[in-house]
Amino acid sequence: MKKIDPRRVISGLFPILHWSRGYDARTAVGDLIAGVTVALTLIPQSIAYASLAGFEPQYGLYASLTGGIIYALLGTCPQINIGPTALLSLLTFTYTSGTNPDFAVLLCFIAGIIQLIAGVCQLGFLVEFVSLPVVSGFTSAAAITIASSQIKGLLGLKFSAETFVGTWKGVFGHIQDTRLPDTLLSLACCIVLLGMKALKDIRIKAAQDEKDNRSAVVLQRTLWFAGVARNAVVVVVAAVLAFFIHQDRNDPLILTGNITPGLPTPNAPPFSTSVGNTTFGAGDMFSHLGSGLLVVPIVGIISNVAIAKAFARGRTLDATQEIVALGVCNVLGAFFRSFPVNGSFTRSAVSDASGVKSPAAGFYTSLIVLLTLALLTPYFYFIPRAALAAVIICAVLHMVDIAIIKNLWKTSRLDLIPLFGTFICCLALGIEVGLICGVLVDVLLLLYYHSRPPLDVQFVDNNDSPPHYAIHPVGGLHFAGAETVRNKLSSLRSPRNKINRPVTLTVVPGNPNGGISFVENGDAINDNGRTEDTQVANSSNVLVVHCDALYRMDYTFLQSIKMLVTEWSRTGRVIWCNAKPVVKTQLDSVIQDPIYCDSDQLRRFLAGVSVVNDPAAIGDTQL
């Protein structure tokens, strides 16, 4: 056992102790710029995601408050920004719709505890069992579900629906209630947002003149910043617009309305609550949240590990520490009335592009959120719902992963099945059920691969050796492939158009050659009909199994092998070439006297055909 050094454990748990040693002014400035820039994306997004999750806007800010600080202490990846995300907001809505924020806070707390347990027990490896096509199908379907859920905000409709199908039914059922001002505003917001997003990518040509060049750089930076701050700009402009319109007329736009101002009161997570006249105990709340108590933390872990991996850029990633950090963010967040949070890919990318140096950037982001909560909440009244809907839709559009279809077509077409399986199940049955279906499709695909193990069957017939079959099984062979392999090899036993020269196989235990020899007898035995009676092996019924790449077989496969060898042994022989010790042990336990050899021995036997042609040798033939 390794000796545990308490200092190493603590510095492992708090990576800040490690990276803060070299923290200087230059790093701090980089982090400050990145932190503030991220806040400009985070604040409008969090208000929007709160409405996506079905709560008042301040809950989005509550959820943004603690993540940055805690991740700065525990996280390892500078780019990651923990806070509300579209995916978890949608899941929170799915599991808490029709209740109150207490349910979401409890969900956040329990999800965090489950993530902590997963981290401490090093269960992070389980995430590897979710393949990329499933993750991609899930994310795309979630994005489309989220975008669909915002269509009603876009058109100013009012109805409640939870699923993708239900949402579209609702939209078409209420299409006659479309409100023109909201629709116009949301369309305008979408156009501005997409336009400003494009600004980021404009490349200003470097001028030859140095002064021109400096102004080109400034212009480039300004464009990029405008692109990054687009959500904040759109929300503020829309709110100001709504403020002036509402002075003149009554209710032309659906607004956010009155919200609770100020900071959240720190409090233990609620284990009982009341919705309307109904009081829910802890048990009632748990049973209402149901599978969400597992799905939310798992989806959080998957997303976070995926983002951390993307930004690790090849460095080894401490997935366990990432999961622990996320768990603590959720557990402590619940004390500040946060709903479930995780890392956001968009914000992490913004942070990266802003030149973040260390996880400390999260401190600055959280500070700005704190100021916003303390000072700006009264002004949230005028934020139009349509603008928030536009922010959400434009944020999730890039999550729809079309490129993977082309990639899969080029690299691995069968992987299109889990991709589309997950995608369709997510849209048809809800995204959490769809994720589970996707994992099942993956498992079925593995079973399919297992049921068709690669097995190069060659009929070798050259001048160096008597004709024989050679196979090259690879890897591990398990129950799912047992029948396929047996059928394939059984069908070899009546070869058509094969040369069936009878061959005597001499098996002499203790022979320095390893005990076996092929003896090709020409037509002599064939003509006088002794082939059957003397049980001379038909040359094409000699099967050489090259075991170089065979690692193990399971019991079911071994039983199948046993039957196969019994069949072949009636008129031929099975020879095991280069079997590893573990495979030999397995074969010994099911087959009587298996014939082993290595490549050299096999080559010598095969080459020695014309040499060992002495009738005396045929005399001690054992078959």
Place this chain on the structure above:
Amino acid sequence: MKKIDPRRVISGLFPILHWSRGYDARTAVGDLIAGVTVALTLIPQSIAYASLAGFEPQYGLYASLTGGIIYALLGTCPQINIGPTALLSLLTFTYTSGTNPDFAVLLCFIAGIIQLIAGVCQLGFLVEFVSLPVVSGFTSAAAITIASSQIKGLLGLKFSAETFVGTWKGVFGHIQDTRLPDTLLSLACCIVLLGMKALKDIRIKAAQDEKDNRSAVVLQRTLWFAGVARNAVVVVVAAVLAFFIHQDRNDPLILTGNITPGLPTPNAPPFSTSVGNTTFGAGDMFSHLGSGLLVVPIVGIISNVAIAKAFARGRTLDATQEIVALGVCNVLGAFFRSFPVNGSFTRSAVSDASGVKSPAAGFYTSLIVLLTLALLTPYFYFIPRAALAAVIICAVLHMVDIAIIKNLWKTSRLDLIPLFGTFICCLALGIEVGLICGVLVDVLLLLYYHSRPPLDVQFVDNNDSPPHYAIHPVGGLHFAGAETVRNKLSSLRSPRNKINRPVTLTVVPGNPNGGISFVENGDAINDNGRTEDTQVANSSNVLVVHCDALYRMDYTFLQSIKMLVTEWSRTGRVIWCNAKPVVKTQLDSVIQDPIYCDSDQLRRFLAGVSVVNDPAAIGDTQL
């Protein structure tokens, strides 16, 4: 497309058309003896299994009536005898307990239809996804559950329980009600049954005298026949005993009691019925049978295919035809009030040992059952329940497969997990839930194997080549193993105690050598510190991937490979040796300019280290 010959299709569907051509008197005598012998086992078993399934004894005979005849027409395996079995009787009891035989008949009908569909759609291959350890664990647990359910019969207790746990609770709860006469009778029956079973295996020494020899043979046959007919003997003797005891005293033994005499009235399967005052429609009946509608046909198929395989003795088995035959037996059986049936291993073994020649033996067995139903049912009144319990217990004891534990320990220890997993789940959660759990355990085990793909990592350092790493991936590599492989190879990047000679890797596209050369530069570059600046590959960072046995990768694995190659390419190179075209296509789509070569090229490069040492060659080094 293959041309369909209607004659071949029909002769495929009715194998009798094939084997009846050579049917002669000798074959017929063999079949007659086997058929009658099997009937002597079948009749007492079917009466006992009817009570196991919770019905009156005649239902067991109804279930035995049609199977033999139909299988003779459609079956391919002479040994198999279709009729009630312990396993399906237990399942029938699980799904129909507390109702009436109509439910069992409907279950039989639907199970048959599902089996027919599975046969016609060639879904038989699905059976291959149930591994032998799972089947063994399931069978053993079923045998123990069945034996436990008979303990109450053995002791003369009366209570109702369905599960293994419930049965034992009931036994201990009612132990004070134990009836001495029943207990004594059942113990006596068990001892006689086990003793008579042992008779079969006694081997009479062949005498030298011919006359003695003949009598020895006769004695041997008599002993064997007594062993085979043991169930019939015990039931008849116990019934006669009970008849005489009941003349004198009142109710010393629990008897079978009054039953409906005679043949069943052929009738369509019941789609509605009434139990007590409750009337059940088709929908109610279906929902009551629930998962049984799937579990019963699947278990039937698994058992039948397993038995057919055991007796096929290496001949290729037409699994589809076997499943179709079983389906028809159940569908038509339901018209004669049969509960679900399948092949019995015990009876098939008896049939085999009696020298059966063709499936026609089933005709004779069914004929005897018909006679029994027509003439003997009135006498069933006196069959003691204790005797039936003894018959069942002694019949299922051999189903408990202890030997497999030793075999698995010797051949494949990980397979003990699905064995015990299935066994324990079957006992704790019920045998049908346990079977599903077992299949899940199997799938998890496959995932585990997939997550640890075999990957021989070698550090090659001999005089022929610069030191480098070599790996030999095999088979197909999928998402579950992606992270393991990447971690394993990433950890190689800082080798301890390895020779780190810097090596220049020259990549010249279009070079007749395939474009790559290793150039070992000795200490020259190392000393002047150019190692880092000129990006000379560190020799131990050259990774040769031998792809001879690599067949495919999935998208997730390819993405992992992409990251890995990016990492290695910073200070080294990854070389793909002997990649198959399909693997090359996959690699091309994710890696920029992968370096391919074949074994010959690689050998020449590795051997050419000291030759290609020209500074000009180093000049056009590309890394």
